[in-house]
Amino acid sequence: MAPSKRVLIISYYWPPSGGIGVHRCLKFAKYLRSFGWEPVVYTAKNALYPFIDEGNYKDVPEGITVLRKKILEPFALYKRLTGRKKDEPMNNPLHVRNRKTSFIEKFSIWVRGNFFIPDARALWIRPSVRYLKKYLQKHPVDAILSDGPPHTNTYIATKLAQKTGIPFLADFQDPWTQVDYYKLLKLTRWADRRHRKKEQEVFHTASKITIASPTWGRQLEEIGARNVSTIYWGYDEDDFASRPQQGDRYFSFTHAGMLGFDRKPETFLQVLSELKGELEGFGRDLRIRLAGMVDYSVHEEIKKHGLEKNTEYMGNLSREQALNLTMNTTFLLLPLNKAENVKGRIPGKLFENLRTYRPILSLGPAGSDVEKLINQYNCGANFDYEDHRGLKDYIQQKYQAFKSKGIQNCSADISPLSVQEQTRKLSGFLDEITGKVDK
Numbered sequence: 001m002a003p004s005k006r007v008l009i010i011s012y013y014w015p016p017s018g019g020i021g022v023h024r025c026l027k028f029a030k031y032l033r034s035f036g037w038e039p040v041v042y043t044a045k046n047a048l049y050p051f052i053d054e055g056n057y058k059d060v061p062e063g064i065t066v067l068r069k070k071i072l073e074p075f076a077l078y079k080r081l082t083g084r085k086k087d088e089p090m091n092n093p094l095h096v097r098n099r100k101t102s103f104i105e106k107f108s109i110w111v112r113g114n115f116f117i118p119d120a121r122a123l124w125i126r127p128s129v130r131y132l133k134k135y136l137q138k139h140p141v142d143a144i145l146s147d148g149p150p151h152t153n154t155y156i157a158t159k160l161a162q163k164t165g166i167p168f169l170a171d172f173q174d175p176w177t178q179v180d181y182y183k184l185l186k187l188t189r190w191a192d193r194r195h196r197k198k199e200q201e202v203f204h205t206a207s208k209i210t211i212a213s214p215t216w217g218r219q220l221e222e223i224g225a226r227n228v229s230t231i232y233w234g235y236d237e238d239d240f241a242s243r244p245q246q247g248d249r250y251f252s253f254t255h256a257g258m259l260g261f262d263r264k265p266e267t268f269l270q271v272l273s274e275l276k277g278e279l280e281g282f283g284r285d286l287r288i289r290l291a292g293m294v295d296y297s298v299h300e301e302i303k304k305h306g307l308e309k310n311t312e313y314m315g316n317l318s319r320e321q322a323l324n325l326t327m328n329t330t331f332l333l334l335p336l337n338k339a340e341n342v343k344g345r346i347p348g349k350l351f352e353n354l355r356t357y358r359p360i361l362s363l364g365p366a367g368s369d370v371e372k373l374i375n376q377y378n379c380g381a382n383f384d385y386e387d388h389r390g391l392k393d394y395i396q397q398k399y400q401a402f403k404s405k406g407i408q409n410c411s412a413d414i415s416p417l418s419v420q421e422q423t424r425k426l427s428g429f430l431d432e433i434t435g436k437v438d439k
Helices: 023-035 054-059 075-081 103-115 122-138 151-164 189-205 214-222 266-278 296-304 319-327 349-356 369-376 388-404 419-434
Strands: 005-010 037-044 065-069 143-148 168-172 208-211 228-230 251-256 286-291 311-315 331-335 360-363 380-383
Touching: 005 023, 005 122, 005 151, 005 419, 023 037, 023 054, 023 143, 023 419, 037 122, 054 319, 065 122, 122 151, 143 151, 143 419, 151 168, 151 189, 168 419, 208 214, 208 419, 214 228, 251 319, 266 286, 266 296, 266 388, 286 319, 319 349, 331 349, 349 360, 349 369, 360 369, 369 380, 380 388
Parallel strands: 005 037, 005 143, 037 065, 143 168, 168 208, 208 228, 251 286, 251 331, 286 311, 331 360, 360 380
Antiparallel strands: none
16 A cells, blocks of 8 residues: 655755765655655756766656756856866866866856855756645645755755745755865855855754764754754665675775865875885785775875875776675775864765675774764774874784685674665654654
């Protein structure tokens, strides 16, 4: 029997979008029916996604209603101004650069932050609110769920909730004004006030707020958010159930995803370079595998330390390829952003890394949410970016184990971190704000 409760999910990212951002709402939608909620998805009709991955369609529930509305984005103009090809994937210049940032790129970032509020999809807000208000008159729903960034999603839901009175849950993958790149936008005082005013409007309109980490949840409460809870990204067992794990004959460190200038692992690379000269066979066995966008400064750091022959740049991979890669590595490398709010940064890939049961080498501050999860499930170790001695001792010890008996899989029960369990929490919050609990 079809669920009687309906939730409108507002998400710019939806298949065929690739990348990590699409998976939060996609996986929620996949499992919400199991907990009595029928998802109705609203997304962009002609979005300029950075990556396309047709494989994500397999997670779209059969018969789901997907509403699409055209969006006007400034990225085509940005590509022309910066000399990029029309079909070239879009690096986010706030994270990953192909070269040193040009004046045009810096100016584009300034325009984006000061005139496109909350983000570059802002022109989608008014037409979306008009369209959805009309749709809901004939097709009512019990709740609205937004997921940001882009916080255009969040603000569409805010205005729609104000106009209709429908209970609204605002989910945050990343914070808004507290996000690590907010200061890079070079905002005027006027624009900063506008961002903060709209953020407070969300806080006062939403019946419930969820966010991807406990630390970020506490920080949201410090600036006025209320009724805040954590929903982790989680991992989907369906993605791993029949995926073979064969191991790796190399002593490998693998990172799949964006590796920006704010995650450049200088000390880690220095340690690997030193061990190449100190340990017999280390240089022959070492592999660094980087899949996804890699900032030019990371390339330069690898050259500087003589690690080019040990490094494989694998480019942008499909999700299936990325999962196969991470399943069969010695270590999973997880450098966190070097930013003020890094203790709350939990990359979505952490949960999939944990599900591979391969040990994780995380780089970030002590006491971070990532370190707590890695320690709780006993699957790897975290070191401060500059902890030269700690990193060197750990890698040397693990290399000796690799040569003698191999690196063993982790074995903790991580089922509480599954997407199904996170969706169970989400459905409970939807029940709470609507007062509609299945008996």
